[in-house]
Amino acid sequence: MPKSRIRKKADFTPPPATKTTAIKLTNRSWVAPVMLGLFLIGLAWIVLFYVTEGSLPIEAISNWNIVVGFGFIAAGFGVSTQWK
Template sequence: MPKSRIRKKADYTPPPSKQATSIKLTSRGWVAPVMLAMFVIGLAWIVVFYVTDGSLPIDSLGNWNIVVGFGFIAAGFGVSTQWK
């Protein structure tokens, strides 16, 4: 039976190094203050509604004031998705 040939492995050549590209990070400094402001406004809206027995912040909304307060809080969570 004939002997098989031994293959020579190619020498390792490292891949060429890439130049570091500058990554432009957009400024997201507005996210945290707006998020916290929405949380605080929503919480304050609900607390004022309960403390004043529904006469404030907007009397004509009635119990929908709770929905408005939770809407501000939900908007705060929505803004928080932009935080990086």
């Protein structure tokens, strides 16, 4: 029986090197003021709620004012992840 031909795979040749471009980091000078602002708004919201015994900032939502204050603080932590 005749021997079949062996197909040789072409050797791997990497594609020609392309020029790499440096990644430009965006200006993130806004992060720190926004983060601190959200922290302070959340803290002020909670303190105002306790000092006024629930009549401020929004009386209709009563104890949910604490959740709103902590929501501002959590948003501040979320913004802080963008800080470099």
